[in-house]
Structures are given as C-alpha cells and as structure tokens.
Amino acid sequence: MAEPLRIALAGLGTVGAGVIRLVEANQALIARRAGRPIEIVAVSARDRSRKRGVDLSPYAWEDDMVILGEKPNVDVVVELVGGADGPALACARTTIEAGKALVTANKAMIAHHGLELAAKAEAAKVALKFEAAVAGGIPVIKGLREGAAANAIERVYGILNGTCNYILSTMEDTGRDFADVLAEAQAKGYAEADPAFDIEGTDAAHKLAILASIAFGSKVDFGSVDTAGITRLRAADIAQADALGYVIRLIGMADTEVHNGSNTLFQRVKPHLVPFDHPLAHVDGATNAVVAEGNFSGRLLFQGAGAGEGPTASAVVADLIDIARSTMGGGEVGAPFSVPVAELEAMAPADTGHRLSRSYIRFMVADRPGVLAEITAALRDAGVSIESLIQKGRAGVDGAVMVAMVTHEGPESAVSKALELLDGSDSLTEPPLVMNLLGD
Amino acid sequence: MAEPLRIALAGLGTVGAGVIRLVEANQALIARRAGRPIEIVAVSARDRSRKRGVDLSPYAWEDDMVILGEKPNVDVVVELVGGADGPALACARTTIEAGKALVTANKAMIAHHGLELAAKAEAAKVALKFEAAVAGGIPVIKGLREGAAANAIERVYGILNGTCNYILSTMEDTGRDFADVLAEAQAKGYAEADPAFDIEGTDAAHKLAILASIAFGSKVDFGSVDTAGITRLRAADIAQADALGYVIRLIGMADTEVHNGSNTLFQRVKPHLVPFDHPLAHVDGATNAVVAEGNFSGRLLFQGAGAGEGPTASAVVADLIDIARSTMGGGEVGAPFSVPVAELEAMAPADTGHRLSRSYIRFMVADRPGVLAEITAALRDAGVSIESLIQKGRAGVDGAVMVAMVTHEGPESAVSKALELLDGSDSLTEPPLVMNLLGD
Numbered sequence: 067m068a069e070p071l072r073i074a075l076a077g078l079g080t081v082g083a084g085v086i087r088l089v090e091a092n093q094a095l096i097a098r099r100a101g102r103p104i105e106i107v108a109v110s111a112r113d114r115s116r117k118r119g120v121d122l123s124p125y126a127w128e129d130d131m132v133i134l135g136e137k138p139n140v141d142v143v144v145e146l147v148g149g150a151d152g153p154a155l156a157c158a159r160t161t162i163e164a165g166k167a168l169v170t171a172n173k174a175m176i177a178h179h180g181l182e183l184a185a186k187a188e189a190a191k192v193a194l195k196f197e198a199a200v201a202g203g204i205p206v207i208k209g210l211r212e213g214a215a216a217n218a219i220e221r222v223y224g225i226l227n228g229t230c231n232y233i234l235s236t237m238e239d240t241g242r243d244f245a246d247v248l249a250e251a252q253a254k255g256y257a258e259a260d261p262a263f264d265i266e267g268t269d270a271a272h273k274l275a276i277l278a279s280i281a282f283g284s285k286v287d288f289g290s291v292d293t294a295g296i297t298r299l300r301a302a303d304i305a306q307a308d309a310l311g312y313v314i315r316l317i318g319m320a321d322t323e324v325h326n327g328s329n330t331l332f333q334r335v336k337p338h339l340v341p342f343d344h345p346l347a348h349v350d351g352a353t354n355a356v357v358a359e360g361n362f363s364g365r366l367l368f369q370g371a372g373a374g375e376g377p378t379a380s381a382v383v384a385d386l387i388d389i390a391r392s393t394m395g396g397g398e399v400g401a402p403f404s405v406p407v408a409e410l411e412a413m414a415p416a417d418t419g420h421r422l423s424r425s426y427i428r429f430m431v432a433d434r435p436g437v438l439a440e441i442t443a444a445l446r447d448a449g450v451s452i453e454s455l456i457q458k459g460r461a462g463v464d465g466a467v468m469v470a471m472v473t474h475e476g477p478e479s480a481v482s483k484a485l486e487l488l489d490g491s492d493s494l495t496e497p498p499l500v501m502n503l504l505g506d
Numbered sequence: 507m508a509e510p511l512r513i514a515l516a517g518l519g520t521v522g523a524g525v526i527r528l529v530e531a532n533q534a535l536i537a538r539r540a541g542r543p544i545e546i547v548a549v550s551a552r553d554r555s556r557k558r559g560v561d562l563s564p565y566a567w568e569d570d571m572v573i574l575g576e577k578p579n580v581d582v583v584v585e586l587v588g589g590a591d592g593p594a595l596a597c598a599r600t601t602i603e604a605g606k607a608l609v610t611a612n613k614a615m616i617a618h619h620g621l622e623l624a625a626k627a628e629a630a631k632v633a634l635k636f637e638a639a640v641a642g643g644i645p646v647i648k649g650l651r652e653g654a655a656a657n658a659i660e661r662v663y664g665i666l667n668g669t670c671n672y673i674l675s676t677m678e679d680t681g682r683d684f685a686d687v688l689a690e691a692q693a694k695g696y697a698e699a700d701p702a703f704d705i706e707g708t709d710a711a712h713k714l715a716i717l718a719s720i721a722f723g724s725k726v727d728f729g730s731v732d733t734a735g736i737t738r739l740r741a742a743d744i745a746q747a748d749a750l751g752y753v754i755r756l757i758g759m760a761d762t763e764v765h766n767g768s769n770t771l772f773q774r775v776k777p778h779l780v781p782f783d784h785p786l787a788h789v790d791g792a793t794n795a796v797v798a799e800g801n802f803s804g805r806l807l808f809q810g811a812g813a814g815e816g817p818t819a820s821a822v823v824a825d826l827i828d829i830a831r832s833t834m835g836g837g838e839v840g841a842p843f844s845v846p847v848a849e850l851e852a853m854a855p856a857d858t859g860h861r862l863s864r865s866y867i868r869f870m871v872a873d874r875p876g877v878l879a880e881i882t883a884a885l886r887d888a889g890v891s892i893e894s895l896i897q898k899g900r901a902g903v904d905g906a907v908m909v910a911m912v913t914h915e916g917p918e919s920a921v922s923k924a925l926e927l928l929d930g931s932d933s934l935t936e937p938p939l940v941m942n943l944l945g946d
C-alpha cells in the first residue's frame with residue numbers, strides 16, 4: 067500500500083471530534099477506497115484541556131494552528147475552527163502558502179474569502195475543498211461541480227439551513243408560534259444560543275453564494291444575496307399557507323439573467339410558499355435539500371442531513387479521499403470553484419423588479435372600517451392583481467387583524483410599489499410580510 | 507488552453523445523438539470546467555444512413571466500432587451501443603487493451619462483465635467510467651463512490667427503472683390496470699416495444715448489482731439478485747395499498763449481513779409498499795431516486811431523470827469531464843468500483859429466510875365457503891401473524907375474489923412456508939402475490 071495521506075486537524079469541536087471518530091471507525095475501508103491510509107498526525111484547538119470524548123494521545127498537539135501546514139509531515143490541513151476571519155483564515159492562508167492542501171467546513175470563510183484562497187490554491191497547485199461547507203453531509207458541491215458539470219445550470223435552489231427547517235416544520239406540525247418553537251429548539255440544542263446567523267438567513271446566504279459561483283461560473287458574491295429570515299413568520303401564516311395547499315420553507319435560490327448583453331446574478335434567501343406536490347415540501351426537520359436544474363440533466367435533487375457531527379465529518383473525509391486518490395498519480399483535483407478564479411465572471415446583481423412571481427402578502431392591520439379599501443386601492447394603483455384574499459377575524463394580542471392574499475403572477479416591482487404606497491399608513495400595525503410562491 | 511480530450515462515439519442512437527448535441531451546445535463551458543476542450547473526432551454505428559437529427563459531417567466515420575480505441579487520435583471511446591455482449595463488449599475490450607479510457611452507459615455489460623473490464627482498466631491504468639449506466643442523469647455512482655466514500659454503507663435502495671415507475675404512478679393516478687397502462691406507455695414511447703427487461707425487473711437488477719458492488723466493496727453479482735417485476739400487479743393492489751397508507755414502487759435494495767463470520771450480500775428487486783411519508787413515495791413518473799445510508803452521513807437521497815437523451819448524455823459527459831480533469835496532471839481517476847477489483851470481496855448471497863419484514867400478501871381465490879379458513883389456517887401453521895385482512899367482494903372477469911392482508915413483522919421464511927402449504931390448492935386461482943413493506 068502507498069504512503070498515507072497525513073492530516074492535521076485545526077479545531078476540535080463537534081465536527082473535529084467527528085472526523086477523528088470517523089477516521090478511526092472506517093480506517094480500513096477508507097484505505098481501500100483511497101488507495102492509501104488517511105492518517106491524522108497532528109491536532110490543534112484553542113483549549114487543550116477541554117473534554118471531547120475522543121482520545122487525542124495518538125496525535126501530536128500543536129498550540130498554534132496557523133503553522134500546522136508548515137509542518138513537514140503534514141500533507142493536508144483540515145480547518146474546522148469556523149468564523150470568516152481570525153485564526154481560521156490565517157490557518158487557511160499559511161497552509162496553502164506552504165504548498166499544502168486545505169479542506170474546510172467553513173462556509174463563512176469560503177463565502178467571504180473563497181476567491182482569494184482558491185486563487186492561492188490554484189497558483190500553488192494544491193487542493194482547496196469545502197464539501198462540508200454546504201448542506202452538511204450531502205455531496206452537493208461534488209454533485210454540481212462534477213456530477214452536473216456537463217450542464218449549463220439554469221437554476222439552483224434549496225433548503226440550506228437545518229435550524230430554520232426544523233423550526234418551520236415544527237411550527238407546521240404543532241401550530242405553535244415562532245418564538246415558542248425557537249426557544250424549544252435552543253433548549254434541545256437544535257438552535258444556537260445566538261441563533262441570528264441561522265434564523266436571519268445569513269448561514270443559508272453563505273451557502274447559496276458558494277453554490278451560485280460553482281453553478282454559474284460567477285465570482286462568489288455573498289454581499290449581494292437578497293436575504294430575509296424566518297423571524298417574522300406567524301403560526302397564522304403557516305395555517306394560511308396550508309389552507310392554500312402550501313408549506314413554508316426558507317429557500318435559497320439563484321439563477322442568471324442577461325441584462326444589456328451581460329450576465330447578471332440573482333441570489334435570494336427568503337421564506338417561500340412551496341406547493342405540497344413539490345419535492346421540497348416533503349423535506350422536514352433538520353434535513354437539507356438542493357435542486358439543480360441543468361439544460362440537459364433536467365432537475366436533480368440532492369437531499370440529506372444538513373448538519374451534525376457524523377454528516378459533516380462524512381463530507382470532510384470525502385474531500386480527503388478525493389485528495390488521496392487524485393494525488394496518487396501526482397494529479398490535481400481541479401479548480402475549487404469548478405473553473406479557475408481568473409475565468410470566473412464578475413456578475414452584477416440582477417434587477418429583480420421585472421421578475422414575474424406569485425406572491426403571498428400578509429398585512430397586520432388596525433381593526434377599523436376602510437382599511438381593506440385602503441390596501442386594495444394601493445394594490446390596484448400599483449397594478450397588483452389579487453387572486454385570493456383572506457381577512458381573518460379580529461384577534462391577536464395587539465388587537466390587530468390579519469389580512470393575507472395571494473397575487474396573480476406579476477412583476478415583483480408592482481408589489482414593491484404597492485408596499486411603498488402603503489408605507490407609513492397608520493392602518494398597518496407592522497410592515498407587510500411578502501413571500502414568493504415557488505413555481506415549477 | 508491545453509490539448510483537447512479526443513472522443514470517439516460508438517453507437518448513435520438516442521443517447522449518442524444526445525452526447526453530440528450536448529458537446530456542441532455546452533462546448534465553451536465544458537472547456538472552462540474541464541480545463542481543456544472535449545472534442546468528438548470519430549463516430550461509428552451500425553447504419554451510417556439512418557436519420558439522427560444531428561450533423562455527423564464534422565466527425566470521421568468508422569465502420570468498425572471495435573477499432574475506435576486503436577485510432578491514434580482517440581483518447582476516450584464512449585460506448586453507447588448497448589447489449590451485454592457482442593459489439594459493445596468487443597469495443598470495450600479493444601479500447602482498454604489499446605490503453606484508452608472507456609465511458610459507457612451500458613448497464614447490462616457492466617453488470618455482466620464489469621469486473622473483467624475494470625481489472626483490465628486497472629492494469630492498463632486507464633479510466634473505466636459508467637455514471638450513465640445507473641439512474642440516467644443522476645450522479646449516483648459518483649455520489650456513492652466519492653461523495654459517500656468515507657462511510658460504511660449500511661443499505662442502498664431506490665427506484666431504478668423509470669418505465670416501471672411511470673406505469674405504477676399512472677396506475678395510481680388513474681385506477682387503470684397494468685396491461686392497459688403498459689400499452690399506453692408503449693404507444694407514447696415511454697416503454698419499449700419489448701418491455702420485458704424493464705417490467706420484469708432485469709434492468710433494475712443490472713443497476714442494483716452495480717450499486718451494491720460500489721457500496722459494499724463486493725464483487726458484482728447480477729446473477730444472485732432476487733428479481734421480481736411489476737407484471738402481476740392489479741389496480742386493486744394499488745387501491746388496497748392506498749387505503750393502508752402506501753404507494754407501490756418497484757424497489758431495488760441491497761445490504762450485507764455477516765453469516766458464519768463472512769459477509770453475505772442481499773440484493774432484491776421487487777415491488778414494495780412505500781409509506782406515504784417516505785421520500786420515495788413522492789417519486790412519480792419516469793423519475794429515479796436512490797437512497798444510500800452511510801454510518802456517518804445518515805440517509806442520502808439522489809433524485810432525477812432516470813433515462814432519456816438529455817439526462818443520459820449529461821452523465822456520459824460528466825464522466826468525460828472527470829477524465830479530462832484528472833489526466834491534466836497525469837493522474838488517474840481511481841478504481842472503477844471504488845476499490846481495486848482484486849480487493850473486492852466475493853460475497854455469497856444472503857439467506858433471506860430469517861429477515862424480518864412486514865408483508866402484503868394478496869390471494870385470488872375461488873368464491874366458495876371455506877377458502878378463507880384454508881388460507882388463515884396455513885398462515886397460522888406457518889407462524890405468520892396477520893395484522894389486517896381485507897376480503898374484497900366477488901368481482902373479476904374470472905369470478906375470483908381478492909383476499910389481501912398485511913402481516914405483522916416476522917421472518918420471511920414463515921411467509922414462504924405458508925405459501926408452500928397452500929401450493930397446489932385449488933382454492934387459489936393464481937399464485938399469491940407477496941410484497942414487502944418498506945420500513946424506515
């Protein structure tokens with residue numbers, strides 16, 4: 067058997083411990099599949115004394131994770147520290163600069179600094195791989211970058227945040243309100259103590275920006291993802307969607323559009339109404355799922371566990387096996403974002419105003435005469451055509467009444483215009499909530 | 507840009523024409539992703555004059571597909587002729603023996619001769635790739651072989667034949683009987699004029715045998731797949747399953763089991779009752795879907811178009827891009843079945859008698875007193891415990907009555923024993939039909 071691929075682990079949290087457990091448990095089959103053993107030789111973390119439930123004694127301890135890549139007996143550094151900057155980024159840079167391969171699960175770092183790191187890796191002819199950064203254990207980076215590589219991707223979309231999906235499907239099953247379910251999810255460990263990154267859509271936006279780059283050959287552009295979270299959803303929205311034949315899911319979606327002869331990039335993370343007969347409507351709990359629509363493949367769906375120790379470790383070690391296999395013959399694994407960074411296209415954010423959508427719009431309004439007339443007049447003046455309108459009876463702690471409607475298909479700018487006309491109206495007790503209906 | 511990867515196409519049916527169309531339509535993006543152009547240089551087929559809707563004039567015509575791999579300007583031969591033996595196999599052998607890579611969509615050939623071809627390819631250090639042989643455009647070979655490579659796979663199962671799934675979901679939607687829906691599917695081109703390979707389960711068994719080898723590191727063993735098709739299903743079975751909360755799908759399933767200290771291989775293709783809340787219950791029409799359960803990844807689902815010109819061409823060209831990328835640096839793409847043929851384990855077929863299942867058993871019986879007592883006595887004597895029993899009223903062209911039941915979980919041998927006790931009984935107007943219920 068050939069020489070082992072020698073790994074250093076930076077970061078020994080849940081995923082780091084999972085990687086150690088996986089490499090130990092599946093050692094023999096990994097060696098058979100990779101053509102050589104994968105061997106952890108060094109580890110590093112902030113706190114050496116923390117209990118982790120794995121025996122670290124076989125591995126050299128390194129206090130400074132930034133220099134792991136410089137150790138002569140290390141072939142690949144696995145960065146599992148997290149955070150877009152700080153030690154994770156320093157570790158990634160020094161590793162690649164030292165001519166070593168880098169594997170990471172760090173979506174924030176790749177969304178913010180992926181292009182810089184990929185350019186460095188291409189120059190150094192080393193692998194930079196980040197399967198675990200998107201959708202946990204699902205091999206969706208590989209699915210897009212390699213499996214669907216023959217296709218022009220027309221659209222990529224999916225459920226990219228397990229915490230949000232757990233909350234939404236629990237709200238759906240129990241009829242409870244957002245804050246209540248969030249608190250329970252935190253108590254059970256399904257949501258972080260500071261859940262903002264998840265519930266405000268940032269985590270999903272990181273993943274979407276990475277997927278979009280690979281799908282469309284565009285430069286990663288996290289900053290222009292139009293992002294909304296799930297914090298404003300009410301149990302009543304979910305009940306209303308259900309009555310209309312939909313579930314609510316936080317969907318990340320990206321496509322491209324030619325504008326004045328140039329490609330523009332559309333990227334949005336937002337709650338959507340998903341029809342019962344769509345595959346994503348059946349994705350419950352912390353599961354993730356990604357759909358890629360290729361011009362020859364048609365619709366491909368990848369589904370599985372979006373987070374967790376085992377699934378994330380599975381994705382990290384898959385990257386290591388790819389590196390072990392590819393470097394057997396001295397080859398390389400190709401460009402991190404599928405095409406070389408220098409060939410990625412800088413695409414301006416797409417104008418969304420003319421996009422045609424059916425929308426769900428929900429108003430919380432004061433309970434007095436004339437309010438409905440004011441809203442419907444604004445919609446009429448903006449050119450929004452209402453398909454169905456539901457006025458719920460008086461209720462709510464604040465005495466407000468819920469008015470929800472679904473529009474006919476029309477330009478998104480018309481809905482925006484209607485909301486502008488209503489902006490500042492004292493008939494509304496909170497800003498309207500708009501969600502798109504997911505089409506075919 | 508580097509030198510093109512030069513392709514010869516053997517076989518110009520639907521898929522061959524699709525590969526030509528894809529390579530032309532997506533030429534620029536393929537070159538960006540592969541790092542070099544993919545260029546078709548030669549083509550071959552049985553009948554040069556046939557209309558194919560693609561312009562063959564840019565490509566050298568070769569009458570004898572068997573020698574395509576021997577042409578000095580060819581790097582890869584794509585075999586799309588079909589058939590386990592004959593010209594396809596001769597072409598595959600000469601290609602690999604000439605030191606050229608082979609890409610094929612030929613599931614029958616890989617199921618029967620894959621080990622021989624893989625051993626030859628490993629010896630010659632050339633790629634042998636067959637993504638298109640299983641589940642059309644879905645990158646499931648890649649998903650298992652690479653994406654899930656870090657895992658011990660505990661079970662792999664799925665919907666592997668689009669024709670059967672189209673027929674079953676149409677029966678479900680329309681309440682019509684098998685023969686009727688099959689005839690319509692043939693008229694529409696969704697089923698072959700000779701549909702036996704599809705509807706009797708052989709095609710799904712080919713694919714399952716390939717998946718099982720990759721998943722479990724076992725030698726491909728098509729011969730021991732326990733195979734049943736969908737020809738005996740009646741509209742009444744589907745209606746009955748629906749009433750119980752299930753749909754019927756033709757499922758290919760494989761796992762391993764230790765018996766007397768050795769791994770044994772379970773492989774079965776058979777209609778199953780799939781509970782409404784299982785992801786496979788929502789796979790309709792000609793769609794395929796494969797579930798792989800890894801010991802770290804958990805359940806991964808891959809879904810998409812299982813056949814057709816575009817999806818199959820997408821999988822073929824994905825293999826070509828993999829080869830183009832890997833040979834950039836002189837590397838190789840690894841063992842065709844994930845581990846080298848010499849290390850694949852020869853596993854005996856698993857004994858199925860002690861497997862625990864819940865079963866649906868349907869009898870067609872003569873409409874006279876005492877028949878139900880005879881059946882239930884046989885089940886009791888064999889130790890089969892009945893969970894629910896449905897006797898349909900008299901009906902049927904042949905005057906027979908349908909008696910269907912679902913058993914409690916028990917060993918499959920008990921059901922077999924009961925059927926043996928009833929074998930030859932003149933109360934039964936046709937042999938009983940047994941289907942397993944798909945568990946979690």
